[in-house]
Amino acid sequence: xxxxxxxPPHLSVREGDSAFIICTYTDSATAYFYWYKQEPGAGLxxxxxxxxxxxxxxxxxxxxxxNKKDKxxxxxxxxxxxxxxxxxxxxxxxxxNYKLTFGKGTLLTVTP
Amino acid sequence: EAAVTQSPRSKVxxxxxKVTLSCHxxxxxxxxxxxxxxTGHGLRLIHYSYxxxxxxxxxxxxxxxxxxxxxxxxxxxxxxxxxxxxxxxxxxxxxxxGAEQFFGPxxxxxxx
Numbered sequence: 001x002x003x004x005x006x007x008p009p010h011l012s013v014r015e016g017d018s019a020f021i022i023c024t025y026t027d028s029a030t031a032y033f034y035w036y037k038q039e040p041g042a043g044l045x046x047x048x049x050x051x052x053x054x055x056x057x058x059x060x061x062x063x064x065x066x067n068k069k070d071k072x073x074x075x076x077x078x079x080x081x082x083x084x085x086x087x088x089x090x091x092x093x094x095x096x097n098y099k100l101t102f103g104k105g106t107l108l109t110v111t112p
Numbered sequence: 113e114a115a116v117t118q119s120p121r122s123k124v125x126x127x128x129x130k131v132t133l134s135c136h137x138x139x140x141x142x143x144x145x146x147x148x149x150x151t152g153h154g155l156r157l158i159h160y161s162y163x164x165x166x167x168x169x170x171x172x173x174x175x176x177x178x179x180x181x182x183x184x185x186x187x188x189x190x191x192x193x194x195x196x197x198x199x200x201x202x203x204x205x206x207x208x209x210g211a212e213q214f215f216g217p218x219x220x221x222x223x224x
Contacts, residue, residue, distance in 0.1 A: 001171075006154075034212055043116075043202055043215035044155075089154065098143070098162065098209035099170065104154035 002027040002094030006103025013110055019077040021106045023090035026071065032093040033066060034100065035075050039086045047075075047088075080110045115139045116216035118203050124222045131190040133219050135203030143206045144186040145170070145213065146178060148199040155202065161186055162209060193223045 006023045013019045031052050036044040050057050050064050050073075057064045063076040073090055087107050091100040116137045125131045137144065143162050147155040157170030159178035167178040175197060177189040190197055200220050204213040 032210060032212070036215075041218075043217045044204075044213075046212055046214070049212050093210035096210055098160060098168070099145070099157055100210065100213060102155045104152065 002030070002092065002096065002101040004090060004092060004101050004103045006090055006106060008106060009104065010107045011109070013080050013108070015081055015110055015112050016079055019080050019084070019108055019110070021075045021088055021090070021108075023073045023092075023103050024071055025073065025092050025094070025101075027092075027094040028068070028071065029095035030092045033064075033073050034091040035062075035064060036089040036091065037086045038089065038105070044089060077108075080108070082110045082112055084108060085110045116203060116205055116214050118201075118216040118219050120219060121217065122220040122222075124224060125190075125193045126224055127194060129193050131193050131197075131221065131223075133188040133190075133201055133203075133221070135186045135188075135216055136184055137186075137203075137205040137214075137216075138184065139205050139207075139214060140183070141205035141207050141214075142183070143209055143211075143213075144180065145204045145206070146176070146186065146188045147202045147204065148172070148197075149202060149218070150199050158188065158201075193221075195223050197221065198223045 033050045035047040090103040145160045146158045161180040179187045203216040206213045
């Protein structure tokens with residue numbers, strides 16, 4: 001089945017710096033990719049969704065890059081602030097028509 | 113108004129006891145999911161359902177049952193709770209399989 005590897009597991013940046021998270025996946029038939037944010041004690045909040053025909057998508061300080069050749073998905077938070085501190089998950093639909101496969105998450109800490 | 117709600121938000125259960133976790137969605141979605149989250153494992157799919165009165169096994173169904181009595185409601189049942197089932201449980205819904213999922217706030221279950 002689909003496998004998603006996410007790194008780094010922990011990331012600490014200063015306020016105003018960029019934070020970069022990367023995921024690799026295995027199923028080349030994957031159609032949809034997602035980034036979620038989980039704040040302490042809360043559920044997962046969808047940040048961005050990307051269809052497989054998109055190489056780059058930018059929204060509100062977030063940039064998602066999709067490299068289908070290398071099967072790599074990345075998230076870049078530009079100008080991070082302390083409110084961005086959370087766990088970030090990538091996920092994709094793989095070749096499945098019923099479920100998402102999640103990475104193990106990245107704990108991002110943004111210090112003032 | 114929250115579209116996916118879970119109850120209870122936290123629970124302490126005894127080993128061997130029965131536990132029922134409930135999920136309710138107002139998204140009018142066909143698909144509903146139950147995940148467990150453990151440190152270092154990300155989210156793992158336990159059961160899912162794409163229509164009322166029908167449930168399907170996910171990746172880690174052992175020790176769990178599910179019930180979908182209506183489109184809006186999806187329950188996770190632990191007939192004989194065990195220590196290893198201590199985790200945070202998330203319910204989610206989606207319009208179609210493999211599409212973006214909307215998560216509830218989670219239930220923290222502690223089995224003693």
